[in-house]
Amino acid sequence: MSDYVNIDQTRGRPGQKPGENAARADDIFDKALSSSNLARVEEAKDAGVYPYFKPILKQNGGRVTVEGREMIITGSNDYLGLTQDPRLKEAARAALDDYGTGCTGSRFLTGTLALHEELERRLAEFLNAEAVLTFSAGFLGALAVLSALAGRQDILYFDRENHASLYDGARLSFGTLRKYRHNNLADLERLLARDAGSPGGRMIVTDGVFSMSGHLADLPGIVELAREYGARVVVDDAHGTGVLGENGRGTAEYFGLEGEIDLTIGTFSKSFASLGGFVSGPGKVVDYVKHHARPFIFTAALPATQVATVLKALEIMETEPHHRESLWRNVEQLRHGLSSLGFETLSSESHIVPVLVGPDELTVVFWRALWEAGIFTTPALPPGVPVGQSIIRTSVNADHTPEQIERLLEVFAGVGQYLGVIG
Ligand SMILES: Cc1ncc(COP(=O)(O)O)c(C=O)c1O
Numbered sequence: 199m200s201d202y203v204n205i206d207q208t209r210g211r212p213g214q215k216p217g218e219n220a221a222r223a224d225d226i227f228d229k230a231l232s233s234s235n236l237a238r239v240e241e242a243k244d245a246g247v248y249p250y251f252k253p254i255l256k257q258n259g260g261r262v263t264v265e266g267r268e269m270i271i272t273g274s275n276d277y278l279g280l281t282q283d284p285r286l287k288e289a290a291r292a293a294l295d296d297y298g299t300g301c302t303g304s305r306f307l308t309g310t311l312a313l314h315e316e317l318e319r320r321l322a323e324f325l326n327a328e329a330v331l332t333f334s335a336g337f338l339g340a341l342a343v344l345s346a347l348a349g350r351q352d353i354l355y356f357d358r359e360n361h362a363s364l365y366d367g368a369r370l371s372f373g374t375l376r377k378y379r380h381n382n383l384a385d386l387e388r389l390l391a392r393d394a395g396s397p398g399g400r401m402i403v404t405d406g407v408f409s410m411s412g413h414l415a416d417l418p419g420i421v422e423l424a425r426e427y428g429a430r431v432v433v434d435d436a437h438g439t440g441v442l443g444e445n446g447r448g449t450a451e452y453f454g455l456e457g458e459i460d461l462t463i464g465t466f467s468k469s470f471a472s473l474g475g476f477v478s479g480p481g482k483v484v485d486y487v488k489h490h491a492r493p494f495i496f497t498a499a500l501p502a503t504q505v506a507t508v509l510k511a512l513e514i515m516e517t518e519p520h521h522r523e524s525l526w527r528n529v530e531q532l533r534h535g536l537s538s539l540g541f542e543t544l545s546s547e548s549h550i551v552p553v554l555v556g557p558d559e560l561t562v563v564f565w566r567a568l569w570e571a572g573i574f575t576t577p578a579l580p581p582g583v584p585v586g587q588s589i590i591r592t593s594v595n596a597d598h599t600p601e602q603i604e605r606l607l608e609v610f611a612g613v614g615q616y617l618g619v620i621g
Pocket residue numbers: 335336337338340361363405409434436437464465466467473474475
């Protein structure tokens with residue numbers, strides 16, 4: 199007996215009426231209709247411990263209104279606090295008047311606006327890159343770059359903890375995927391050495407800042423290995439751009455390695471306070487992606503309101519370093535506070551500070567207690583994190599006040615002690 203039924207068999211024999219003696223296929227919806235995972239979601243909702251998809255009614259700096267009450271938010275990616283900046287809102291309104299509500303076409307056809315090209319020029323200047331191409335989401339940027347560039351004989355070396363968009367980009371490509379242990383250069387070198395002499399190009403792909411652990415990629419070591427083994431380096435700097443480095447140019451600037459990274463993939467959905475993504479790098483390579491990547495060509499262009507918002511955010515990043523300074527002051531208060539309370543923050547080196555709770559159930563209970571005390575956050579459970587290493591992902595924005603962070607720490611301390619997560 200087989201679970202599989204050949205499509206031709208289901209169509210029956212010649213002369214057979216539809217459905218008559220035809221072997222029945224499985225219903226492709228079965229996995230949804232009888233999903234044990236969804237059953238657990240329903241149970242969690244009934245028990246009031248389902249932490250996701252909580253609708254925010256209003257946001258104001260470090261506070262959000264949810265289910266009719268004001269809460270302190272932690273874990274958002276609005277790092278510079280620009281989503282509420284009146285100048286970004288005004289830029290979006292002006293673009294709405296000039297260009298309307300949407301592009302309704304691909305960049306390739308009728309969807310390219312003068313604003314897209316202005317943003318690509320300005321961003322290339324900011325990042326000291328030859329060229330930039332923008333996408334309708336950072337996720338699409340990763341799909342576009344990897345699927346366009348990695349051909350049949352090429353090999354992609356991935357940090358195991360890379361973002362899902364990079365994994366899906368690799369799946370969409372014809373390249374071979376090799377995963378190395380998280381931030382483990384000896385493992386990366388082992389793989390590069392094993393492949394030495396085989397045909398095809400090599401690309402080392404890593405997040406700049408890992409979105410759950412807050413770790414930074416060991417870019418100096420990666421660049422050195424890339425040189426030795428003739429590989430290109432691609433960094434997804436979704437969480438680094440605007441935040442790291444003296445001028446906010448990201449992880450490569452932080453390490454003094456600008457010019458050594460072959461391509462940077464980024465997003466506008468975090469410190470740029472908008473939506474969309476980009477790739478920066480050599481003109482010819484960016485142009486190749488522009489003319490070959492299906493996730494760029496066959497999707498509608500980023501609306502003018504979003505592009506104008508990013509342009510304004512970029513201007514602010516370039517001219518007002520105090521947002522970044524204020525973010526880092528806040529990060530210091532949060533990180534120092536959490537570790538002095540005794541929380542395990544997984545050696546985070548960045549503005550993303552995970553609080554390790556461990557078991558899934560305990561993490562959800564931890565989340566619920568924070569929620570009741572007025573802290574809006576979400577737990578990260580497997581497969582987003584390794585099994586047994588569930589966390590509450592904390593981060594603060596530039597516009598959190600010291601009092602809000604103090605309150606946040608006070609609540610974490612109380613809940614952590616009550617649940618035995620800290621002594
Ligand atoms: C590391 C990383 N890369 C890519 C993305 C995708 O970006 P976007 O939200 O623009 O699709 C994200 C967002 O979650 C991310 O954290």
